[in-house]
Amino acid sequence: MAQTIHKYDAVVVGAGGAGMRCSLQLAKAGLRVAVLSKVFPTRSHTVAAQGGIGASLGNMDEDNWHYHFYDTVKGSDWLGDQDAIEFMCREAPKVVYELEHMGMPFDRNPDGTIYQRPFGGHSAKYGEKPVPRACAAADRTGHAMLHTLYQNNVRNKTQFFVEWMALDLIRDSEGDVVGVTALEMETGEVAIFHAKCVLLATGGAGRIFAASTNAFINTGDGLGMAARAGIPLEDMEFWQFHPTGVHNAGVLLTEGCRGEGAILRNKNGERFMERYAPKLKDLAPRDFVSRCMDQEIKEGRGCGPNGDYIALDLTHLGGETIMKRLPSVHEIGKNFANVDVIKEPIPVVPTIHYQMGGVPTNIHGQVVVPKNGNPNTIINGLYAIGEASCVSVHGANRLGTNSLLDLLVFGRAAGNHLVETALGSKAHKPLPANAADYSLSRIAVLDNSTSGEYPQDVANDLRKTMQLHAGVFRTQASMDEGVKKVVAIDERAKHLSLKDKSKIFNTARVEALEVANLMEAAKATMVSAAARKESRGAHTVDDYGDTVEHPLGRNDQEWMKHTLWYTEGNRLDYKPVNLKPLTVESIPPVKRTF
Amino acid sequence: MLSDAELSKLRWRCRRGFLENDLVLERLLKARGNEFTRDEFTQLKALLELDDNNLWDIIAGRNDDYPPDTEPMVATLRQTLSTH
Ligand SMILES: Cc1cc2nc3c(=O)[nH]c(=O)nc-3n(C[C@H](O)[C@H](O)[C@H](O)COP(=O)(O)OP(=O)(O)OC[C@H]3O[C@@H](n4cnc5c(N)ncnc54)[C@H](O)[C@@H]3O)c2cc1C
Numbered sequence: 001m002a003q004t005i006h007k008y009d010a011v012v013v014g015a016g017g018a019g020m021r022c023s024l025q026l027a028k029a030g031l032r033v034a035v036l037s038k039v040f041p042t043r044s045h046t047v048a049a050q051g052g053i054g055a056s057l058g059n060m061d062e063d064n065w066h067y068h069f070y071d072t073v074k075g076s077d078w079l080g081d082q083d084a085i086e087f088m089c090r091e092a093p094k095v096v097y098e099l100e101h102m103g104m105p106f107d108r109n110p111d112g113t114i115y116q117r118p119f120g121g122h123s124a125k126y127g128e129k130p131v132p133r134a135c136a137a138a139d140r141t142g143h144a145m146l147h148t149l150y151q152n153n154v155r156n157k158t159q160f161f162v163e164w165m166a167l168d169l170i171r172d173s174e175g176d177v178v179g180v181t182a183l184e185m186e187t188g189e190v191a192i193f194h195a196k197c198v199l200l201a202t203g204g205a206g207r208i209f210a211a212s213t214n215a216f217i218n219t220g221d222g223l224g225m226a227a228r229a230g231i232p233l234e235d236m237e238f239w240q241f242h243p244t245g246v247h248n249a250g251v252l253l254t255e256g257c258r259g260e261g262a263i264l265r266n267k268n269g270e271r272f273m274e275r276y277a278p279k280l281k282d283l284a285p286r287d288f289v290s291r292c293m294d295q296e297i298k299e300g301r302g303c304g305p306n307g308d309y310i311a312l313d314l315t316h317l318g319g320e321t322i323m324k325r326l327p328s329v330h331e332i333g334k335n336f337a338n339v340d341v342i343k344e345p346i347p348v349v350p351t352i353h354y355q356m357g358g359v360p361t362n363i364h365g366q367v368v369v370p371k372n373g374n375p376n377t378i379i380n381g382l383y384a385i386g387e388a389s390c391v392s393v394h395g396a397n398r399l400g401t402n403s404l405l406d407l408l409v410f411g412r413a414a415g416n417h418l419v420e421t422a423l424g425s426k427a428h429k430p431l432p433a434n435a436a437d438y439s440l441s442r443i444a445v446l447d448n449s450t451s452g453e454y455p456q457d458v459a460n461d462l463r464k465t466m467q468l469h470a471g472v473f474r475t476q477a478s479m480d481e482g483v484k485k486v487v488a489i490d491e492r493a494k495h496l497s498l499k500d501k502s503k504i505f506n507t508a509r510v511e512a513l514e515v516a517n518l519m520e521a522a523k524a525t526m527v528s529a530a531a532r533k534e535s536r537g538a539h540t541v542d543d544y545g546d547t548v549e550h551p552l553g554r555n556d557q558e559w560m561k562h563t564l565w566y567t568e569g570n571r572l573d574y575k576p577v578n579l580k581p582l583t584v585e586s587i588p589p590v591k592r593t594f
Numbered sequence: 595m596l597s598d599a600e601l602s603k604l605r606w607r608c609r610r611g612f613l614e615n616d617l618v619l620e621r622l623l624k625a626r627g628n629e630f631t632r633d634e635f636t637q638l639k640a641l642l643e644l645d646d647n648n649l650w651d652i653i654a655g656r657n658d659d660y661p662p663d664t665e666p667m668v669a670t671l672r673q674t675l676s677t678h
Contacts, residue, residue, distance in 0.1 A: 038609075039609060039611070042611070042645055042646075043609075043610060044611055044646075045611055045612070047610075047611035047612060047645075047647070048611055048612035048613070048646075116632075140647055143645070143646070143647045145662070147645075160678060165604070185606065202627065212613075213613060214613065215609070215610060215611055215612050215613050215615075215616050216609055216610075216613075216616045216620075217609050217610075217611075249612055249617065251614055252613070253618070286663070300605050328650075328658075331650075331654045331656060332614065333613075334654075335654060335675050336614070337615075337677070449600040485625040493635055500598060502598060502599065502602075504602075505599045505602045505603045506602060507600075507602045507603075507605050507606045
């Protein structure tokens with residue numbers, strides 16, 4: 001049967017903050033834009049973001065984009081590209097004010113300006129003291145942002161395809177991307193979206209780990225689509241552990257807690273972060289705080305009967321502040337830890353939270369790959385934005401609030417770039433013959449399976465393996481072993497079996513297709529991690545500790561470079577970090593202390 | 595009797611924007627398997643139409659502003675949350 005073909009100027013895969021910020025820019029310019037989403041747009045994972053959007057508005061204390069730029073470069077442990085970081089920090093106030101004008105209900109100061117709270121790693125005067133930089137809507141910033149963007153998109157006639165799962169990129173003989181295939185869940189049919197450009201905005205792959213703050217939907221589909229289309233994934237060894245995931249549940253307690261004054265304590269009640277980070281204390285960057293917590297636990301100062309967690313103490317903030325500024329933290333304490341945070345500390349552990357790596361792009365969101373000696377050759381017709389992408393502003397470690405900022409800045413920038421290149425007046429490149437065949441064959445393998453394992457069993461084994469071998473505590477031997485295990489699980493994932501083979505709303509089939517994407521993200525992570533023989537940012541390896549030659553295990557001579565992983569042959573390549581900002585002096589690498 | 599497609603769609607709609615809701619709904623689906631009456635199904639479906647934050651507020655007992663005919667399912671979800 002011939003596939004239905006939908007024709008658009010641009011197809012955005014993903015209706016989170018990044019996808020909808022971009023589609024809005026395109027729709028406002030009068031382009032025909034389709035947005036595909038596995039779930040209703042306002043149920044995208046961006047809705048989970050509580051803490052805020054980073055921008056140096058300076059509403060509470062002196063601040064400017066130079067300080068934000070410095071913090072982000074330092075936070076990235078010098079793996080972030082300084083051109084992209086400058087671009088993001090300079091654009092930040094603009095995108096926040098734009099959102100305000102679109103109707104985003106930010107918290108306000110008495111004088112009517114946007115209220116800002118402090119967040120880990122954000123400082124004034126180049127690391128001297130914490131600065132309030134996070135613009136928030138209570139602890140529902142992501143929710144407010146998604147609703148604002150959705151309403152504006154509807155007003156501008158963006159066309160949404162809800163409960164459609166994008167499957168594969170369509171590339172022509174010149175390697176240009178000319179569309180994407182997608183499964184309509186309601187009917188089980190595969191259709192072709194023929195487009196002048198496709199934008200991947202599918203979010204992260206946080207569900208490759210067993211203990212994660214991420215919703216179940218974060219299966220890294222855009223990464224799988226890119227990898228299968230021969231595009232490398234960048235810096236996938238860098239995963240952020242959030243210091244305050246609820247012990248045994250994963251549910252996140254926003255960094256806004258510590259922004260508002262909550263304190264991490266060990267079993268002796270000691271505020272141990274004062275020892276590790278005398279200036280920023282509990283508000284040092286996440287990788288650093290996570291590592292200190294891990295250290296406390298390893299050295300026997302963890303709390304609880306098994307000494308395996310840290311206590312987050314909010315009791316001194318008082319019930320009124322907690323209920324006003326952090327109401328969901330109170331709920332989470334009650335329901336996932338059985339604790340009233342007004343009266344007692346809550347058990348927390350570092351938990352997987354954010355994927356720093358992704359599909360490699362430039363500052364316009366264009367996907368770039370090495371070709372003929374140029375590490376950043378553009379792939380025509382393909383963009384990536386948001387957590388699915390690696391531009392790279394977060395480098396080896398993201399600062400809190402910089403992700404929502406990344407979505408807004410680069411979602412908008414990609415949209416602007418397409419509008420500026422006169423996408424509307426360009427012709428569609430023809431589709432190759434049998435453009436949907438590859439996707440159809442992947443589905444046929446599942447539908448024709450007579451034996452094999454169920455997708456969820458394989459996915460669970462994968463998650464356990466990743467947790468054990470690529471978690472917060474990494475050793476070279478364990479990562480090498482992890483590579484072997486993940487490769488073995490990949491073999492199993494090629495022979496999945498479906499209980500249900502019906503066409504209409506077959507969730508089992510969707511989950512099996514997601515497992516294929518999880519596998520690509522996990523292989524990229526494990527192989528890239530085992531190959532990086534140093535400690536940097538979130539990638540901390542016990543074997544590569546603090547020495548005079550390599551402070552904190554970071555080896556700039558050999559490893560200040562981006563990893564590129566290709567699925568074919570599990571091959572690795574590398575490309576240089578861009579240390580040259582757009583207009584200012586480069587921030588030279590130094591040992592990170594706080 | 596609910597059809598397989600209805601149940602499958604229900605399971606998919608239990609995929610939410612944040613983990614708290616995912617965890618509670620996963621607990622419910624695990625506990626109940628495919629055993630939902632038509633009434634329960636209709637109520638849960640209506641609740642799943644809500645935004646994640648509204649849904650969470652209702653499940654967590656912070657908000658009682660749910661569609662009136664969904665009260666029994668709200669009670670079930672609250673029970674599911676508190677018996678973890
Ligand atoms: C609990 C929590 C709190 C956070 N708080 C903050 C914060 O305060 N500040 C901050 O800066 N960052 C925060 N973050 C990080 C931030 O929320 C995310 O990085 C960001 O929202 C990701 O947005 P996105 O647009 O890239 O993707 P998402 O919002 O994850 O959206 C992905 C979209 O892609 C769609 N999709 C995926 N696969 C497919 C497919 N195959 N076909 C069709 N559609 C598909 C989904 O349906 C969805 O619409 C937080 C993260 C978590 C987990």
